[in-house]
Amino acid sequence: MQPAAAILIVDDHDGFRIFARGMLEAAGFTVAEAATGAEATEAARTVRPGLVLLDIQLPDTDGFEVARRLAAAPAGDPAPVVVLTSTREARDYGGRIAASPAAGFLPKDQLSGAALRRFLARDQS
């Protein structure tokens, strides 16, 4: 089994972060948290997560913008896998998800360690 990647959860909803952290830590991941877009870019720089679980709706900006910023990280620094998430469904965002540099979208209620691992595996393959 490969070493568990660090996961950065970006969500302004405390309850979600707490339960997601519990679930993902139980699944063997190291977890960091950020509540805003600004915190997310800062944490991505310091924590160097392998995957960012990024809520689309943030208080200061939106997930699409944060995904763009993360994708534009300096060369040589492996950009993290970004998975957008929302309580809404993917189709509520039309083509915006496909147009963003994020690796994909995961509805919040379908969050699980296994689902994130699939994204990571897809990224490595």
Next chain:
Amino acid sequence: MSRRLLAVAGAAAAVGCFVWSSWPPPSRYAPIEVSFAVVGLSYMVAGIAAWQRWPSSRLGLLFSIVGYLYLVPYILVNLANPVAFTIGVLSEGLYDAALAHLGLAWPTGRLRSRFECGVVIAEYAQLVAFSVAGTMFWNPAFSGCNARCPANVLLIGDGSRSAWNTLNTIEAYVGLVISGIVLTLIVLHWRSARGWSRRAMVPVLWIAPAVAAETVLTGSLFNFSALVRYALLPLVLLAGPALFVISTVRARTAGGALGTAIVDLEPGASPTRLREALARALGDSTLQLAFRQPDGAGYLDTSGQAVEVVRPDPGRAVVPVAGSDEAVLVYDEGLQVEPQLVKLTAAAASMALEHARLQAEVQAQLEQVRASRARIVEAGDAERRRLERDLHDGAQQRLVTLSLALGMARDRAAGADPELGSLIESASKEAKEALTELRELARGIHPAVLTETGLAGAIQALAERSPVATTITAVPDGRFPAAIEATAYFVVCEALANVAKHARAGGAQVTIQSRPGRLVVEVSDDGAGGARAERGSGLRGLADRVASVGGVLRIDSPPGCGTRLEADIPCP
């Protein structure tokens, strides 16, 4: 006794005397007698009628004077009395001066200058002077009237035919000169008149020369037979009363034309158009419609010219429109002889202005209602967006967290207590279903996809969810104002829902095109047709919704031929 009765009694007495004095006429004089009676009576009737119509004008009096001066001498010479006979002979022809007076005083009844007064006095004076001088030398026998005629009491001796003839000739030339002066003055009156007065002068331009020619032709310079001289030529004088008839008809016509002009005036016509219509109907091209300036800077007419209202220019008169001094009509002074017409014009103008004001008020109210309807719909949309967002941020978020928590609990319980695990599993399923239902509810309240991506994404999502196969032929990619996007979205949403519910269609097609200044949304299907806005409250509501942004919803749905729904939405 009223003036009218007095005038009628006078005319009746004159005619009575005329008939009594000349009855029974010798048959060869009959045409002359009839001609005299007709001409004299016509002036008397015109006098009475003019007196009625223009009580403050002297025209009625002048017409009457002509009538009496025409008829009375004829009565007097027919009386078997030397004094009456002589007075009759003396006053014959005096009506010429009254005619000149009438022509110069037309159309107001007033002479315009001292010079003109002098001309009229000179005309009366020369006629009297030559009459007296001529009569002193005139022996009735010169005119073939021997024993039948009463004596000429002014006759000196047996008279002198040559002196009488000479005096007659001089009188004729003097008369010619004065007629020329009078006609010239009348032409000058016409040239200097404007508006109503100028048009009132037009018939005088034709009638005055005819009357002048009659007086010259019946004078001593020409030798016509008695029938032509005393019966036929005098009929030309009927043109005088005709002048009164013409002016009356003209005023009546103008009154009628005013009504028609106001009725024909398009709703909300500008004051300029109103002035033109009134001026045309009235026959006064100089008519001005002036409005008081809000800053108290006097009045401006419809062409922006300042208008003096308190002391109008010479020849102009002012009447307020509708009793207020907000608007006034400034018209040719000549019209003052027709106070009814002036009143009618002011009333017509007032009505039209009031109509225009009400029209503008209704238009403004309608505009307000339109704007408030648009605001209400926009506020509704905003409220729905807020509700959807609140659901998303609140209940949906909590259900998601709950669902995650239940998932974790289930995983932990699964090994230790399978029964508890399956209990939590079913609770988790419930939570997931609640979340799904809540999402549908939120989407129904307001589609997040519309806010997030605009029309293209939202219509795509609608087409995907529609149970009937739906093709999108065109949707513009750009963003539009929220109210326009929401309206277009709800049109497609409701139309596709109707297709699914009622149309029994095999497929539907959505086309949204952005054209200059508008967005055209079209949804068609190949179903049963027969949809009508009046029937389904859904379509009625949709039509209202489209109208709220100033658009139009058209439904073309012949039974059996599918339904085509088109919303034409103005879009800045």
